[in-house]
Amino acid sequence: MPESSAERVAQALREDILTGRYRAGDRLPSERDLVERLGVNRGAVREGLRELSQLGLVEVGPGGARAGRLEHASLDIVGHLLDLHEVPDATLVDQVLEVHAHLFSSSVRMSLERASDETLAQVCAHLRAIQAEDLSHTEYLEHLHEVVHLMVDSSGNFVLRLMRRALELQFWDRLGGADGFSVRVPQEILAPLAARLGAAIADRNAHEAQDLVFELMTQHREAVTKLLSAEQTRAISDFMAGHLSHLLEPPSSRIAPDRTDA
Numbered sequence: 001m002p003e004s005s006a007e008r009v010a011q012a013l014r015e016d017i018l019t020g021r022y023r024a025g026d027r028l029p030s031e032r033d034l035v036e037r038l039g040v041n042r043g044a045v046r047e048g049l050r051e052l053s054q055l056g057l058v059e060v061g062p063g064g065a066r067a068g069r070l071e072h073a074s075l076d077i078v079g080h081l082l083d084l085h086e087v088p089d090a091t092l093v094d095q096v097l098e099v100h101a102h103l104f105s106s107s108v109r110m111s112l113e114r115a116s117d118e119t120l121a122q123v124c125a126h127l128r129a130i131q132a133e134d135l136s137h138t139e140y141l142e143h144l145h146e147v148v149h150l151m152v153d154s155s156g157n158f159v160l161r162l163m164r165r166a167l168e169l170q171f172w173d174r175l176g177g178a179d180g181f182s183v184r185v186p187q188e189i190l191a192p193l194a195a196r197l198g199a200a201i202a203d204r205n206a207h208e209a210q211d212l213v214f215e216l217m218t219q220h221r222e223a224v225t226k227l228l229s230a231e232q233t234r235a236i237s238d239f240m241a242g243h244l245s246h247l248l249e250p251p252s253s254r255i256a257p258d259r260t261d262a
Contacts, residue, residue, distance in 0.1 A: 004044070005038075005040040005041065005044035005048075006040075006043075006044045006045075006047035006048045006051065007048070007051075008038055008040065008044075008048070009034060009038055009040060009044055009045050009047070009048025009049070010048040010049075010051045010052055012037075012038060013028060013034075013048065013049070013052055013057075013058070014052060014055075014057060014080055015084070017052075017057050017058075017067050017068075017070075018057075018070075018077070018080060018081055018084060019084065022067040023067060024067055024068060024069040024070070025066055025067065026066060026067045027063075027064055027065070027066050028049075028058065028064065028065040028066060028067060030064060031045045031046070049065050054074075055073055055074050055076055055077055056068055056072050056073035056074050056077075057070075057073050057077065075166055075170065076166075076170065078092070078096065078170045078171060079169070079170040079171070082170075082171070087228060087231045088228060089228075090225050090228040090229045093171075093224060093225060093228055094221065094224075094225040096167065096171050097217070097220070097221035097224060097225070098221065099167075100167055100171075100217065100221075101214055101217035101218055101221060102214075103160065103163060103164070103167075104148055104151065104152065104164075104213060104217060105210050105211075105213045105214040105217065106160075106210070107151055107152045107155040107157065107160055108151060108206060108209050108210040108213050109206040109207075109210055110155035110156060110157055110160075111150075111151045111152070111154045111155045112201065112204045112205075112206045112209060113206070114154060114155065114156045115150075115151075115154035115155075116154070119150055119154045120201055120202065120204075122146075122150055123147055123150050123151060123198075123201055124198045124201055124202055126143040126144075126146045126147045126150075127143075127147060127194045127195075127197055127198040127201070128194070128195075128198060129143045130143045130144060130190065130194055131190065131191040131194050131195065133187055137183070137184060140184050144220070145168075148164065149164075151213075152164045183220075183223045183224050183227045184223065185216075185219045185220055185223050186223075189219055190216075190219070193212065193215060193216050193219065194216070196208075196212055197209060197212040197213060197216060200212055
């Protein structure tokens with residue numbers, strides 16, 4: 001679907017704010033400047049600013065628009081922050097996974113109190129499935145996500161379900177679609193951990209299950225951030241290598257030949 005003029009305005013300013021070109025309190029370009037720079041009309045500029053205001057990235061007042069404080073923005077900016085770089089920022093991903101581990105482990109107690117035997121049996125089946133050594137990365141994530149979905153949905157907590165959905169849309173869908181991204185907890189750690197968790201869930205042992213879920217999510221978090229840190233290092237090395245190669249080229253090879261007729 002083609003990008004609208006308002007979306008183009010929002011994207012340009014959003015990237016400028018998230019990359020630090022404009023800091024909290026800085027005045028943003030005027031409507032006239034944005035019209036000339038982006039080739040849009042004033043209505044598109046105002047609509048784009050309104051969208052960023054709803055995200056909490058822009059404060060619009062009588063004196064014009066100013067960049068807002070990132071810590072006051074909505075959760076929706078997480079996805080945009082992940083999109084800034086080809087390799088998602090490892091520190092940001094680690095923070096999201098930390099929150100996810102705490103949220104999901106807290107849902108276990110409620111789920112074991114309220115879930116049907118049938119639902120818990122489905123959870124245990126997925127936990128058995130992820131213990132298979134020949135499981136692909138995609139299958140591993142599908143089973144892991146089903147465990148999360150079943151436990152959160154059966155907790156009966158509506159707000160928790162909304163938060164899980166928001167994290168899924170803003171984070172997991174992007175991370176899972178990243179090119180070359182493939183991560184899995186080492187089998188020698190995963191298999192016994194999943195087996196113990198399945199037994200605790202079958203016994204409705206909320207305290208032990210909550211601790212084991214947190215441990216499983218922590219192991220997954222460490223595997224993901226380790227991979228992303230390595231990918232970031234590789235991306236920086238490739239960039240520097242290309243930059244240095246350009247700088248070390250003989251000057252004559254970087255100068256276009258003079259085609260002026262004698």
